Amino acid sequence: MRVSFNWLQEYVDIDVSPAALAGSLTLAGLAVEGMEEPGKGIEKVYTGKILKIDTHPNADKLVICQVALGGEEQTQIVTGATNVRQGQVVPVAIVGAKLAGGLTIKKAKLRGMESRGMLCSGAELGLDPDILPEDQQHGIMILPADTPVGLDVKPLIGLDDVIMELELTPNRGDCMSMLGVAREVAALLKKPLKMPVIQLSEIPPGPEDNVRVDIDDADLCRRYVARLLKNVKIGPSPAWMQQRLRAAGVRPISNVVDVTNYVMMEMGQPMHAFDYNKLKDGHIIVRRAVTGETIVSLDKAERKLAPDMLVITDPGGPVAVAGVMGGLESEVTEDTTAVLLESAYFKPVSVRRTSRDLGLRSESSSRFEKGIDLTGCLRAADRAAALLAQMGAAETVALVVDNYPEPAVEKTVLLRPDRVNWLLDTNLTTAEIGQLLTRLHFTVQEDSSGLLVHVPGYRPDISIEVDLIEEVARLYGYNRVKNTLPTGVITQGARTYAQRLALNIKDFLAGSGFKEVITYSFINTRVFDRLGLPEENPFRNVVKLQNPLSEEQAVMRTLLFPGLLEVLQRNSNRRVKDGAVFELGRVFYPREGELLPEEVQMLAVAVTGSTQGSWNARPVSMDFYYLKGCLETLLAYLGVKDVAYRPAADIRGFHPGRTAIVQAGDVELGVIGELHPDVQENYELSQRVTVLELNFHRLIHVSGTPKKYQPLPKFPGVERDLAVVVRKDIPAQEIIDKIYQAGGAILRDVQVFDIYHGEQFAPDQHSMAFALKFQAADRTLTDEEVAIKTDGIMEALQRDFGAILRK
Template sequence: MRVSFKWLQEYVDIDVAPEALAESLTLAGLAVEGMEEPGKGIEKVYTGKILKIDAHPNADKLVICQVEVGEGEQTQIVTGATNVREGQVVPVAVVGAKLAGGLTIKKAKLRGVESRGMLCSGDELGLDPDMLPDDQRHGIMILPAGTPVGVDVKPLIGLDDVIMELELTPNRGDCMSMLGVAREVAAILQKPLKLPSADFSTIPPGPEDRVQIDIDDPDLCRRYVARLLKNVKVGPSPVWMQQRLRAAGVRPISNVVDVTNYVMMETGQPMHAFDYHKLKDGHIIVRRAAKGETIISLDKAERKLTPDMLVITDPNGPVAVAGVMGGLDSEVTENTTAVLLESAYFKPVNVRRTSRDLGLRSESSSRFEKGIDITGCLRAADRAAALLAQMGAAEVVDLVVDNYPAPAVDKTVLLRPDRVNRILDTELATDEISTLLTRLQFKVREENDGLLVTVPGHRPDVGIEADLIEEVARLYGYNRVKNTLPTGVITQGGRKHDQRLAINVKNFLAQSGFYEVITYSFVNIRVFDRLGLPEDSHYRSVVSLQNPLSEEQAVMRALLFPGLLEVLQRNSNRRVKDGAVFELGRVFYPRPGETLPEEVPVLAAAVTGVTPGGWNARPVPMDFYYLKGVLEALLAHTGIKDVSFIPATGNNVFHPGRVASVLAGDVELGIIGELHPDVQENYDLDQRVTVMELDFNRLTRVSGAPKQYRPLPKFPGVDRDLAVVVRQDIPARQVIETISQAGGSILQDVRVFDIYRDEHFAPGEHSMAFALKFQAADRTLTDEEVAKKTEAIMQALQRDFGAVLRK
């Protein structure tokens, strides 16, 4: 929004400099992004009247002008402008003058004829050519007839002004007008606001004067005011109005159009002027557009309308797109003698949608989109009529139609002073708060322990108590509010259990020496052949892509670890033989009758080779037991209890006898195993590879058991070693379970520390050695107690497994 400092002074007696006012507005929430002085650097440019024009004797494209630049003072100027005529009043830069851009005017001879000055174009005076009439964009600026001669041109055309560029937030549509900004300035400076006059006299309507307004869609048009003017004389608007419009960034066109634009910039109420005689029977209908209906807008483009768009029509068809742009057929021209002024309220959302769909954005639409003062429609129409009557451009007919189906009801909001002070951390008294809001033209009355605040129509953005508190803070001064840190919970958000677990798992594996990788979700269907999966394997039922990038990425993966094998293969080809990698990603399974597949999060890991050695540690093979140990530690770390590894069979992917299902109680989490030699060869890996793959949803479901802490023992423990000979097909886990049950409460720990095979054992047998730790919490154990428990353990092993004590 461009705000003219001189124009602003018409409504408020401003006693501060423009720079100080800009700072005050910015502190009040209306950010001044820039300031412009259009006449800065321009000197000695006056109005001059062209008395005589003669042809140049030595140049066909030059003319010699005799120009009066003051009473009895003439000067000769040679120019090449083609739009100059005798009797015109134009800006004249005399010798010694300075123009925009730093140009200094000196005496000169043009083709042998002396020239003492220059006739100026708008561009040479720093004006935007787009803000000038069409015939003056590329020629000399022509001032209106009757302009006094010999006066400084800067105040005449607004070059002595200061323009402030406001960066408004979307909720402050009220400040998209001079009066809106003036209200803020009056409140800040504590000055009275001077409202413009809307006084005019009227003439009685004739028998042929008829105005009828029908609103077929009151949900999209809540009010429509139409006022009739007759004996209209279309011509240029006064210099002062043109100057103000240019300062606001609006190009002057004609007095009627300029007045509608002027009132819009002044009050924020968009307006439109129809040629009354081009409207059939003076009948306006506000309705939705019919399907396939079109209109030729003022920019001479044909617009296709849709039933979502609101249009202004007469009985013959559309004459304007509501809130966006008028139609060419009802345009005001130099032949217009009667005008119907429109001042209406259209639904902001509908105007925005229409403007977007038509690719038309105008000053009117931008104001309707943000919401205007519905109570100001009639005032704006009266103001426009008064201006046209004052400049003698029209007579106002005593005929105005105000179709207002559901008049707006004033909003009243309860404001609690204690809440104001609590939020702002201030100590404002109730009457101070009331005074601040009254300065902003809110009506305030005390009610019990609070204030009942009636919101004026020009502030549709204020609707709740928090909005009023913001208004108090703005006018009180943000810079006066104490700097305090916020208290309480800043955000109510947080990670869910599965998200926390995912981070925990990744961190644990990374700390265990594994590298996280991310592989493609798209794979080649031949991956199942490389794994040796049978044709009836459910993993071969995959989700195919309709438009794959290549054959290598034609289906969605159903297993995660094959991608890890490709990572190990790629590294092995580059002579990086040892590796431990993991990935937490998703696999995809088709769902019958569903468009989208089922996505299952999966944790997979793969190891091969040996760990890095050091001066105090030898490399450790990363085999089945290495990965199993990492997995056991991971499950314990994430609070998963009752973990067991059950031998798995019937799987062609893994080495027979070196694969196990991972269970937590009765829940099967996944599988761990060493690759089958054939699969290892298919992936061109020359070392043993062990992989695991776990269903992360199930992992999440059984995780999170609380950690239990026990006090340090006060009494010493007793260590015993026990070596027994059992069949080789008996899992160590079953033997440990029997030992634990037989050892009772005083057996604190059991672990295998040796497996031994010898030719002296019977075929199919081997020795397993266990380290037992006995300890009681309330006493020191005796040798006799430990011996009895050891004997009981041995008897249980003999009973369950036929075990014998190794000698």
């Protein structure tokens, strides 16, 4: 909402600067988002009368104007404008003048003829051409012929104004009007509000004059006022009105249309003017549209109407879409001689839906949507009639129909002062509260139970006590309310176990060289194609968005790691080829028969390339074992026991020989594996990628095994190395398990310290070397004891795996 400071002054005596007023309005809830000074930087532009126009001796497209500037002053100006005529009053920038955009006017010679100044267009004076009358959008701005000559042009065309751009909250539809804003200003500045005086002089209706209004669908139209105007003379509206409309961002069109817009801007009541003679029988019927009905709206587009849309019709069919836009057929034109003014109340929801469905938003619909003043329809119609009469554009006929099936019942809300003081922690007296509300034009009555507050029709947002408390609070000033902290029971602020664990994991991974990323929860289904998932793969069963912004964000993710692959890809495209990233976030699985899908928090990690080497360290390849090592450390850190890695050759998207299911006891935590080369190619990644995706909920479940102190060993341990030659396809884990089993209680630790492939072994064999540590809690082990165990281990390995001791 654009609010002209000058226009506002008509309703309130403002004794503070525009900036100060903007500050007060902002704090009170009418946020001033911008201030515009249209005349800023414009100097020395005066009204001038064109006395004479001569052709230019040396140029066809230029003319030479003699311009009177008041008194004896006269100047010669050469112009290329085609719309100047002798006798017109126009804005003249004299030598030394400054115009919009920083242009300074100098004496010049144009094709040999001296030009001392410039005739100005609206744009050169900083006016938006879109809101100038059509005939002035190009060429010189023409001022009314009776404008005195030699005046500073700025106040005449509104360039001495300040426009405040208000960003209104949806509850303050009442402030989509100058009077609504003025009411706030008056309350804030403690000034009286000066309402416009409406003086109507009516002429009796003629015998042929007939106005009838039927409201068939009163649920959507609560009031319809129709007022007849005759002897209409269509022409431009007066300069002052055009100027105000321009300030409000509305293009002046003609006196009748301008007045309807003016009243809407002033009072917040959208109005429509029908050409009375184009309405059948002067008969208005307000009803829902029927299927198949259409209307050509003012913007010359044919609109299909749906049965839930409210339309204004005459017996011949629709003439307007209620509250949204008028019809072209009954539009006021230059030939119009009689006008039927509509001032109605349409139900907000209905207008909102209709304008949304038609894709038509107008100044009118945006006001109806928020709820206008049901009690103000007739007054607005009278105001418009009076204005048109005042400018000699029409006569008001004493024929007005006010179809108002169920007049508004005045709303009264009880306000308890102790409730105010409770909620705001203030000590306001009943009288003080009453005064604050009175300043906002509520009528207040004291009652034994509190204040009975009568809510004016233009405040549909006020319906319960707490709404009034906000009114009190904002006028009293939020910033005058104390700052305290809640008292009462002390509560312990603490993270839950899962919340702490999530943070621990993030910190652990960040500490281990991984960067946390945050990717969108919605993905493109093409991701599943890139992973090579077949149609029936369960991860393709997704939650779909009904109205995605694009295919890129069309479904909710069921897997986390593809997001990381995209991150690696994007970085790779930016020549950052190595990466180690993780994300902790949710995936979404549809659930049969449930309203909401299942949301599961997952942890995904992805690595590619190698670590950065330096002068004393070689880069380490971030491959499967690198990531597995990190995972092992993480799981140990989280206290997860009985972790096992089960080779998995058949997980789509993964390398069949380099992928494992991660388990803790019976609980399947997730998967770790190298990306299938096809997938790596699909993501255009030049280096191998290993990813990990774990179910965070399950991880919580198996983490935090209680820790118990083990006495430190009192007796020395014995270390033995054991190298065996064994078939390559026997998983290391099985061999290790076997060693533990055969080693018994005194075998404390087994580490693989070397794997060796050599020509001395058969091609399917390799050597594995283990470091064994034996220790007993109650004695020093003898060599003999240990030898028996290592022999036993060797025997078991030989028996079960065909292993041979490597000498």
